[in-house]
Amino acid sequence: MNIVFLGKFGRDAVGPAIAAVPGAVLRYADDVEQHAAVVEQAEGVVLVGPAYTAAVAAALAGANKLRWIQTLSAGYENLQRFGVPPGVTVTNAGDAWSVSVAEHAMALLLALAKRLPEAVMQKERRSWDRQLMACMGSLQGRTMVVIGFGSIGKAIAHRARAFGMKVVAVMRTPKPSELADHVYESSELHSALRLADVAVIAVPAHPDTVNLINEQTLRECRRGCLIINVARGEVIDPDALVDALRSGHIGGAGLDVTVPEPLSEASALWRAPNLIITPHVAGGGELVMAKLAKLVTDNVSRQLSGQSLHCVVIPPQPAHQGRPVDA
Structure with a gap:
């Protein structure tokens, strides 16, 4: 399963944990335009909610294999605003924070x-x-x-x-x-x-x-x-x-x-x-990253085995219900 870790937030703590899951092939991308070829092959994407921009939504609209987006945030308002491709499940961080x-x-x-x-x-x-x-x-x-x-x-x-x-x-x-x-x-x-x-x-x-x-x-x-x-x-x-x-x-x-x-x-x-x-640091500390790593790796394993995912916040929608990208 090709998984793209988009952005740098949580990369050091969560990335290696994902890479250790059997069957997961992890690639990193700092920018969807510079790494367009990598993003197009993604079956899963991991990112923090605010990093989901109109540009990211547009890039993922062309990722035909994409089935799952995991946000490392509790909030997922940007995904609601810019929309996700049809057939894609969105999961959030649950109570990790x-x-x-x-x-x-x-x-x-x-x-x-x-x-x-x-x-x-x-x-x-x-x-x-x-x-x-x-x-x-x-x-x-x-x-x-x-x-x-x-x-x-x-x-x-x-x-x-x-x-x-x-x-x-x-x-x-x-x-x-x-x-x-x-x-x-x-x-x-x-x-x-x-x-x-x-x-x-x-x-x-x-x-x-x-x-x-x-x-x-x-x-x-x-x-x-x-x-x-x-x-x-x-x-x-x-x-x-x-x-x-x-x-x-x-x-x-x-x-x-x-x-x-x-x-x-x-x-x-x-x-x-x-x-x-305080400068938006309430979620700081090793506890959050440990919880995020466990949640995300559990979801990777579940996605690979066809099990239901934890913390689903946007279920997959049919193609005719796909939300247009709001630029």
Whole structure:
């Protein structure tokens, strides 16, 4: 089976694992145009979701042997946007990222609640000022609203409950969960946010979620609410967030994602008070790569033996239903 590993993300950890699967012939390609001949022979393609561009979709449309695309991301919005060839199954990373991203979300939250950025600045000034204690908060008994309750949202909720927090889940199709004290439909977001001491964003990128957190929704949050975003930068209106931080209505925010990325030096986010920014690194660590390697190699073996694949997010479509490439 000819498998093309497209791009460099995950190559060192996942590539050798794929190559070790009996029956798998792995080739690497950094660019679909420079490696057109390799891509045309692909029966399977492995890549990170954001690397699936209009150019990649167009190139894969000519790969007549292609039957499977494995994205190393949880999100697959680019594959939905640009479309995949008919008869091709798309699988995603499942919950491979969940633990690492959830830990990062909780780290941002604890850093804000315990005023760690201020403590670091005091250390730089060699200042021993215990008045910081008066500004610190606790998580126990507070209400966390988790917007998006997929594998990452659930992993965050699990950790929040371990800290004694109440959890309110917001999801497109409400389902009772042992990890949530209350469940709201997406259309009820405003009502859910009125309960929020903490709001954590874990929704995928979608036209419906662009600027989901805006001036109006931020006003619905309790005064002093903390905002955490480990999903996509487009979900938050940055200007509205900066205004809410400056007014004090939002007590602090932790962003692992922004729009654009990298964040421009002129962005007002850099100067906003009580804001922690990390450069889209929530999924960092060896745990994620180990999980990805296992998932992908399992799927390679399953594809070779004709078994059903793990984490199917786009099933194969007949030729007449193929989605056109949107350039």
